Amino acid sequence: MHQLTDVEKRLLALHYVLPIPMNRLENLYKIDPELVDFQNYSVEELVRILRITLPNAVKLKMKLQQSRTTPYEELYKRHEITPIPFTNPLYPSHLLSLFDPPTVLYMKGDIHILSEKYKIAIIGSRKATDYSKQALKLIVPPLVENNVVIVSGLAKGADTMAHKAAISYGGKTIAVLGHGLFHMYPAENRQLAEEMADTQLLITEYPPYVTPERWTFPNRNRIISGLSDAVIVTEAADRSGTMSTVEHALENGKEVYAVPGSVTSELSGGPNKLIDEGARPLWSGYQVIDALTFIHT
Known part of the structure; x- marks a missing residue:
C-alpha cells in the first residue's frame, strides 16, 4: 500500500464511520485541519460542525469510541484494498472540481x-x-x-x-x-x-x-x-x-x-x-x- 500521512490515517478512521463527501467536512477542516481533536468532540459539537442530526451525532460518537483501536491499514492490506484520501497525490484531480468530491476512494486492482x-x-x-x-x-x-x-x-x-x-x-x-x-x-x-x-x-x-x-x-x-x-x-x-x-x-x-x-x-x-x-x-x-x-x- 502507498504511504499515508498521519492526518490521512485519522481521516480514514473518521470516514469509516462517517462516509460523507468532502464538502460536508469543510467546517471540520477549518477548525481541526490535522484531525487531532474530532475523537473528543461532544455530541453537540458534532451536530454543529458536521451539520448532522442529534441522533446521528450520538451514533457517530459511539462509533468513534468503539473504533479507536481498529487497525484500518491492516484491514485494507489484508483485503488488498487501497484507500486514496482526497489529500493524497494519487487522488484524481478531475474529481476535486465536483461540488461534492468523494472524501476517500477505495480501490481494488x-x-x-x-x-x-x-x-x-x-x-x-x-x-x-x-x-x-x-x-x-x-x-x-x-x-x-x-x-x-x-x-x-x-x-x-x-x-x-x-x-x-x-x-x-x-x-x-x-x-x-x-x-x-x-x-x-x-x-x-x-x-x-x-x-x-x-x-x-x-x-x-x-x-x-x-x-x-x-x-x-x-x-x-x-x-x-x-x-x-x-x-x-x-x-x-x-x-x-x-x-x-x-x-x-x-x-x-x-x-x-x-x-x-x-x-x-x-x-x-x-x-x-x-x-x-x-x-x-x-x-x-x-x-x-x-x-x-x-x-x-
Whole structure:
C-alpha cells in the first residue's frame, strides 16, 4: 500500500464511520485541519460542525469510541484494498472540481490504471439490447488502440457490455461501484467483478462494509463522469439513471456522445433526445479519439 500521512490515517478512521463527501467536512477542516481533536468532540459539537442530526451525532460518537483501536491499514492490506484520501497525490484531480468530491476512494486492482491520460465513460440502460453490443464493436477498438480507459458502473446491460468489450479487445477498464468492496452487485456480475479486481480496477467512495442501497447508485454517477474526459451513451430511456450521469457530465463541461437509434425503440429515446439537444452523434470510436487529441493539446 502507498504511504499515508498521519492526518490521512485519522481521516480514514473518521470516514469509516462517517462516509460523507468532502464538502460536508469543510467546517471540520477549518477548525481541526490535522484531525487531532474530532475523537473528543461532544455530541453537540458534532451536530454543529458536521451539520448532522442529534441522533446521528450520538451514533457517530459511539462509533468513534468503539473504533479507536481498529487497525484500518491492516484491514485494507489484508483485503488488498487501497484507500486514496482526497489529500493524497494519487487522488484524481478531475474529481476535486465536483461540488461534492468523494472524501476517500477505495480501490481494488491495478491502481496504475487511474493515472492513464485518457478515460471515457460508456453508459446506458440495464436493459440494453444487442444493438449496444454491436455499437461497441465500432466504438471500443479504436479507444483501446489509443490507450483510452473505459469507465462504467458494473450494472447489468450497457455497463457490463462496456467493461467486457474493453477487456476482450485487450484494453483497460474501471468500474465505479455504488457500494463497498465487501459486497458485489449485481450477483450475476460477481465473476466479472472478481476478474476486474485482479487485472482491471474497481473504485468506490464507500467503506468496504457499505451495502448496495437505492440512493448509493445515483451518487456514484458523478464519479463516473468526473473521472472521464467524455461520456458515451449507447441505449437509454428518456428518463433514466443514465441521464443523471449525463447531467453531471454537462454540469462539469464534459463532451457527451450519443449513439443514434431507431425512432421506434424506447431505448433510443434518451440518445436521440441528447443529440437533438446538442450531444454529438457517435458511430465510430475514432470520432472520440480526434476530440481527445484536441482537448489535450
